[in-house]
Amino acid sequence: MNLSEVKDNLKSQGYKLTNQRKAILDVLMDYKGHVLSAEEIYEKTKERYSKTNVSTIYRNLEILENVNLVHRINMNGEASKYKLVCNDKHHHHIICKDCGKSQIIDFCPLKTINDEFKDEEFVLTDHRFELYGYCKECVKKKNEQG
Known part of the structure; x- marks a missing residue:
């Protein structure tokens, strides 16, 4: 999935590709093939976009999951982990x-x-x-x- 497809997906569902969303997606693309916790995503996103806060991460992960760009995985009672949707x-x-x-x-x-x-x-x-x-x-x- 490339940035243009992501942008089109978000736009078709009434969302914009904000700086925070782009930073989150960049992190998930960098760690493609791995699952990351929201906390890990926050730490890595903050390096790219310093205005990011934890609540922004959770809010955007929920949006990205709802528009089928991010997959949430619950691992044995641990905090949820997230990964970019790898294919349709x-x-x-x-x-x-x-x-x-x-x-x-x-x-x-x-x-x-x-x-x-x-x-x-x-x-x-x-x-x-x-x-x-x-x-x-x-x-x-x-x-x-x-």
Whole structure:
């Protein structure tokens, strides 16, 4: 996704590409393939745009999520992590619990278990499937330390 596409997406949904939003998106583009907490995004955005504050980060992350530019991931009771939407195709992720590296999983398990949800009293409208573990680099570091 390039800046022009981002701008068009925001504009089509009634938003502008403000300096704060651009700085947030620049940070997320720099860390493409990783998930970042709002706090990490704040620290890195503040280096680029000093007028940024934490509430601005949260407000803009919510907007960017609503316009489908940012994906929010909840990791085992920790604070939410965020990443730039990598593509428009339906997919899921495997995420490293140490460094936040993420990788796309093209397989959707819902196709396999969909028959379980044919209950007439429940209509499935959405789902998320995320796997957590450790990337090879983090496993190697752990083995060297231990």
